[in-house]
Amino acid sequence: MTVGRIPSVEGGIQPTLLTTKGDIIVATGNATLVRQGVGANGTVLTANSAQADGVEWATASSMTLLSTTTLSGASTTISGISGDYQDLRIVIYGWQGDTSNVRNYLRLNGISTSTYRVVYSSSYQTANYNFSPTSAILTNSTNTGNSTNTMVVTIPNYASTAITKVAQFYGFNYDNNTPSFESYNGVASTEISAAITSLVFSRASGNLTAGTVLVYGVK
Amino acid sequence: MTKPQVKIVDTNTGEEVIRDANTEELAQIEADKVEAENAKALETAKAHERAALLERLNVTEDEARLLLGGN
Numbered sequence: 001m002t003v004g005r006i007p008s009v010e011g012g013i014q015p016t017l018l019t020t021k022g023d024i025i026v027a028t029g030n031a032t033l034v035r036q037g038v039g040a041n042g043t044v045l046t047a048n049s050a051q052a053d054g055v056e057w058a059t060a061s062s063m064t065l066l067s068t069t070t071l072s073g074a075s076t077t078i079s080g081i082s083g084d085y086q087d088l089r090i091v092i093y094g095w096q097g098d099t100s101n102v103r104n105y106l107r108l109n110g111i112s113t114s115t116y117r118v119v120y121s122s123s124y125q126t127a128n129y130n131f132s133p134t135s136a137i138l139t140n141s142t143n144t145g146n147s148t149n150t151m152v153v154t155i156p157n158y159a160s161t162a163i164t165k166v167a168q169f170y171g172f173n174y175d176n177n178t179p180s181f182e183s184y185n186g187v188a189s190t191e192i193s194a195a196i197t198s199l200v201f202s203r204a205s206g207n208l209t210a211g212t213v214l215v216y217g218v219k
Numbered sequence: 220m221t222k223p224q225v226k227i228v229d230t231n232t233g234e235e236v237i238r239d240a241n242t243e244e245l246a247q248i249e250a251d252k253v254e255a256e257n258a259k260a261l262e263t264a265k266a267h268e269r270a271a272l273l274e275r276l277n278v279t280e281d282e283a284r285l286l287l288g289g290n
Contacts, residue, residue: 080229135254
């Protein structure tokens with residue numbers, strides 16, 4: 001069999017329409033076909049009615065691990081956070097200190113003025129916790145030796161310099177004294193409009209003794 | 220007495236610095252302690268107030284939780 005160019009026939013598609021590896025054919029309208037050139041590596045084809053052919057290549061949603069940090073000292077600062085992403089996702093596990101029954105603190109850009117309004121519900125008690133205003137994003141107390149805890153914090157539009165930042169968080173603690181499990185979720189609004197470039201972790205008192213922080217950029 | 224230490228990690232360079240807390244950081248540590256103590260005192264006062272109210276109403280904590288829709 002000979003493979004090659006075929007004469008134009010009614011309803012046929014000329015193979016010369018496609019020129020590059022990965023090219024596809026799309027319609028701009030009824031019975032009107034055009035070449036959609038292959039997109040950049042890692043991009044995905046997305047519908048967009050504003051485009052002549054109704055589709056475009058767009059950056060795929062993804063999470064990039066920016067840093068992995070072990071908590072220690074009176075405070076641990078993670079600085080130099082890239083502003084190249086849409087959202088920031090922070091996963092903290094095994095957050096522990098040397099002083100019992102004190103809260104864990106997270107400060108955006110190290111800001112410690114009373115700019116945070118924190119409210120969260122917890123399986124620990126019926127009423128909501130309400131700290132408004134307060135000097136940090138904080139959650140329920142944890143005890144010395146309490147390494148069974150995980151917290152996830154998401155900050156949308158963290159790199160914006162125009163909007164005030166909000167952080168959504170959820171997690172769980174295992175209280176080794178009671179003993180009991182606590183699940184919680186909440187939100188912290190702030191008056192911070194600057195881009196978030198650093199995170200400061202500490203405890204209400206004493207030192208951090210353990211804990212791992214994973215910082216992800218989300219597109 | 221040894222000064223508290225702080226750790227700073229730069230995600231761009233990977234550089235990690237551990238140093239003594241400076242004056243500003245020491246002031247923050249003290250402020251946090253005071254804030255935590257105040258919060259604790261407030262929580263304790265509220266707990267006492269709650270216990271006194273429950274006693275006055277002659278209901279247990281579980282009954283009160285049930286009344287408020289908790290579990």
